Amino acid sequence: MKTGDKVIVPAEINGYGRDLQAMVTEIEKFAGTIFVTVVFTEPCPEAYGRKGGVYHDFQLITE
Helix, strand or coil: CCCCCEEEECHHHHCCCCCEEEEEEEEEEECCEEEEEEEECCCCCCCCCCEEEECCHHHCEEC
16 A cells, blocks of 8 residues: 555444545554555545544555
């Protein structure tokens, strides 16, 4: 996974109740884990353009 990749953030993680499309904006190692920051690109009024993040890259689904 690299910056610019398009991914799907599962509903269980994103807090919006459905799977959302996003783009990876930053990847960093933090305390032995990989933290991935994304910007949601899904046309979902609550999430569009907002940032989100996960602590493990394997939680994201690559498109």
